[in-house]
Amino acid sequence: MSAKTTPxxxxxxxxxxxxxxxxxxxxxDELAATVWVSKYALKDSFGHIYESSPEDMHHRIAAEIERIEKNYPNPLSRDEIFALLDHFRYVIPQGGPMTGIGNNLQIASLSNCFVIGHKKPADSYGGIIRMDEEQVQIMKRRGGVGHDLSHLRPTGSPVLNSALTSTGIVPFMERYSNSTREVAQDGRRGALMLTISIKHPDAERFIDAKVDTSKVTGANVSVKIDDEFMRAAIAGKPYHQQFPIDAEKPMYEQDIDARALWKKIIHNAWKSAEPGVLFWDTILRESIPDCYADEGFNTVSTNPCGEIPLCPYDSCRLLALNLYSYVDKPFTAEASFDFSKFRDHVGKAMRMMDDIIDLELEKVEQIIAKIDADPEEADIRYVESNLWKKVREMALKGRRTGLGITAEGDMIAALGMRYGSDKAVAFAVEVHKTLALAAYGASVEMAEERGAFPLYDAARELDNPMIARIREADPALYERMVKSGRRNIAMLTIAPTGTTSLMSQTTSGIEPVFRPVYKRRRKINPSDHNVKVAFVDDTGERFEEFYVFHHNFVEWARVNGHDTSTLATISDAELEKLVAASPYHKATANDIDWVAKVKMQGAIQKWVDHSISVTVNLPNEVSEELVADVYRTAWECGCKGVTVYRDGCREGVLLDKKQKKKGGDKGAADGSLKRPKSLPADIVRFKNGQEEWIAFVGLMDGRPYEIFTGKLEEDALYIPRKITKGNIIKVREADGKKRYDFQYTDRYGYTNTVGGISRLFDEEFWNYAKLISGVLRHGMPIDNVVSLIESLHLNSETINTWKNGVERALKQYIVDGTKSKEKCPSCGQETLVYQNGCLTCVSCGYSKCG
Incomplete structure (x- = not known):
């Protein structure tokens, strides 16, 4: 941007x-610096940067919050607000609020998460497509989205159109997933949660949808499980499914083996970390907004990480308190938690959260104004405009907030406790109880000063369990609430704080430390001197190894008299001894006993009116029975949801070691897998310059084995666009030559054959395709094949364009979680993994796709 156009x-x-x-x-801390600049610094739509450090950002946010505060009695000053924000010490806006508050260069929402849906179930193509459009309209404004599929009729149900019967849930899961992948959000993709009730007859198909790792890659999936199902699964009794799920006279019913379906949920979670589980009766029973279900606050799904159950068109903004900063004299025998300061800051944080709702409402008005001013026809703009009007309505009616915490693991360590111990759990519960009472107290005080949320009715909430706990813990607060109301319908959550914790240099959310110390490798340049070579890779590149230390582990060492300047050079044995002496010893993500973790989550959940995003990390060798115990214990302990991640369950390639051994014994003479006469194949279409091209990807055991590509000439080759799958047939002609035909079945059930697909190649394309097919047949990991293709620097523009199309065709077969040997160009770390076929850095969030 030129100087003349600088804002x-x-x-x-x-x-x-x-x-x-x-x-x-x-x-x-270079990683924290690059994360902040890449994700949160003020930018315009062209990527030009207008803030030089987080100090500028915090001044921007403080000025805007002060502007709103002046509309109300007893306003916080800009200096007070800035002091809470500075250096991410106490109050940390998360995501949307950090990038969007005071940002007049982009028109985007401040809400982190939304749920969409229909007031009445819309089981029609019109309703399905409406959800799709609303989803992408929210995602383009930076919001994550959740929606439920329980209203869609099950597979085989009659429909009044030319299809005659419904295709069921799964095709629409793919539709919504693909839409998510298409929406870019400043270097990342949109986030989506899809849910379904276990009572739905297609629940099993939903649960199996992500077993094929190339499908539904743009969505998280969670199944909504009720208490009746859990009791039936444990007792080995049948469970009744029906559609519609809440109908008194359903159109479809069936009884299933609850234990068998439960085992399938467990197996899939063990294998691929999905589906997550939402204990839906617990969510609804505990939900304060559902006391107002008839006013539109009926909870139907959650945001993509599961920490905010929401009703249709409601949204939430997130803000976290840094618990570590409330520990006085951390890592000493005199360490203590400053509850007085904490209560004071919770009250101020709640005021800031309520101010952010007003700021969000301003943003929504700007979005609506922009839509109204767009030159498109009114009927095209209607859906988007109406969507944001519904979001505005729900924000005004409920004023929902998402106040949470981060650095729980560091707080516990700083107080000299071991994460997961009975003492640590009891203390954590006391902190969250204090947080809940202070937040509700602040909301009542704001109701007295600013007015209650419009629907407040004490009688509606009388029997709610969360309200009952507040009434028992602080009767005087409850009496004030009955008299004056509450400013916010619900207000507490614990969200994941990945990049936020990088900048606060603390542990994330309620999680323990991932590792206090770990090793990284750095490539040695020829000009480097006095370096120790620790590793040489297959290409001869040399690397040195160095330690990376958790920030507060170093602080513990310093406080306890250790010379931290020598940490980088001490021996492994000395370092192990140092870690063993620290409060982080046996308290990492892989050390924590799962029972203690789940019970801690359940105990804290009693004082969180929304939910908690947490993952139970399990070692690779754990059994499926252990995963079942985790899920069952979570239900018994009162958790609202749970997700497990078994170490390495999403890593690697589809071809395992056993398959490779088989290839040597029973395959071709060169050790590759022997090709059968017929292989299933996928079709991928792409543009080569202005020309339409097509790729046929032959699959063996679900993995690419060969690829054929060529120009799609209508007079020589016609395959309907709806055809995406078929078979590649190897044919031996009379003269001994080979050819490859493609066969597919059309909509009428007829088999069609395209003879000799290899004729589509000219010589140059054919030679490169043979190279690619050769490495595929010998089992090279797909990510390495893609890297090989990317490294081909060719002189012909046409062949380079073709090469890009082949990359696209193969990337969809890369298993999410596959690691790359490349370094992240943004943060320099060796933490690039494939997500949705795209290289993404798990350290800083950099994405090679956008």
Whole structure:
């Protein structure tokens, strides 16, 4: 952007200058600096940067919140707000609020998460497509989305159109997943949660939908399980499914083996970390907004990470308190938690959250105004405009907030406790109880000063379990609430704080430390001197190894008299001894006993009116029975949801070691797997310049084995666009030559054959395709094949365009979680993994796709 078009009052900053300033701000932490600049610094739509460090951002946010505060009695000053925000010490806006507050350069929502749906079930193509459009309209404004599929009729149900019967849930899961992958959000993809009731007859198909790792890659999936199902699964009794799920006279009913379906849920979660489980009766029973279900606050799904159950068109903004900062004299015998300061800051944080709702309402008005001013026809703009009007209505009626915490693991360690111990759990519960009472107290005080949320009715909430706990813990607070109401319908959550915790340099959410110390490798350049070679890769590149330390582990060492300047050079034995002496010993994500973790989550959940996003990390060798115990214990302990991740369950390629051994014994003479006469195949279409091209990807055991590509000429080759699958047939002609035919079945059930698909190649394309097919047949991991293709630097523009199409065709077969040997170009770490076929950095969030 030229100087003439630089926004008034702003000064453009180069990326390098912003990183340098931010690195100084973060005390030399380059990863925190690059994360902040890449994700949260003020930018315009062209990517130009207008803030040089988080200090600028915090001044921007403080100024806007002060502007709203002045509309109400007893306003917080800008200096007070800035002091809470500075250095991510106490109050940390998350995601949307951090990037969007005071940002007049982009029109985007401040809400982190939304749920969409229909007031009446819309089991029609019109309703399905409406949901799809609303989903992408929210995602383009930076929101994550959740919606439920329980209203869609099951497979085989009669429909009044030319299809005659319904295709069921799964095709629409893929539709919504693909839409998510298409929406870019400043270097990342949109986030989607799909849910279904276990009572739905298609629940099993939903649960199996992600077994094929190339399908539904753009969505998280969770199944909504009721108490009746859990009791039936444990007792080995039948369970009744029906559609519609809440109908007194359903159109379809069936009884199933609950234990068998439960085992399938467990097996799939063990194998691929999905589906997650939502204990839906617990969610509804505990939900305060559902006391107002007849006013539209009926909870139907959750946001993509599961921490905010929501009604249709409601949304939530997130803000976290840094628990570590409330520990006085951390890591000493005199360490203590400052409950007085914590209560005071919770009250101020709640005021800030309520201010952010007003700021969000301003943003929504700007979005609506932009839509109204767009030159498109009114009927095209209607869905988007109406969507945001419904979002505005729900925000005004409920004023929902998402106040949470981070750094629980560091707080526990700083107080000298071991994460997961009975003492630590009891203390954590007391902290969250304090948080809940202070937050509800602040909401009542705001109701007295600013007015209650419009629907407040004490009688409706009388029997709610969360309200009952508040009434028992603080009767005086409850009496004030009955008299004056409450400003916010619900207000507490514990969200994941991945990049946020990088910047606060603490543990994430309620999670323990991932590792206090781990090793990384750095490539050695020829000009480097006095370096120790620790590793040489297959290409001869040399690497040194170095330790990376958790920030507060170093602080513990410093406080306890250790020379932290020598940490990088001490021996492994000395380092192990140091870790063993620290409060982080046997308290990492892989050390924590799952029972203690789930019970801790359940105990804390009693004081969180929304939900908690947490993952139970399990070692690779655990059994499916152990996963079942985790899920069952979570239900018994009162958790609202649970997800497990078995170490390595999403890593690697589809071809396992046993298959490779088989290839040597029973395959071709060169050790590759022997090709059968017929292989199933997928079709991928792409543009080569202005030409329409097609790729046939032959699959063996679900993995690409060969690829044929060529120009799609209508007079020589016609395959209907709806055909996406078929078979590649190897044919031996009379003269001994081979050819490959493609066969597919059309909509009428007829088999069609396209003879000699290899004729589509000219010589140059054919030679490169033979190379690619050769490495595929010998079992090279798909991500390595894609890297090989990317590295081909060819002189012909046409062949380069073709090469890009082949990359696209193969990327969809990369299993999510597959690691790359490349370094992240943004943060420099070796933490690139494939997600949805795209290289993404798990350290800083960089995405090679956008």
């Amino acid at each position: 008034k009052g702003l000064k453009e900053v180069t990326y390098n200058d912003a990183v340098a300033r931010s690195k100084e701000y973060f005390g030399g």
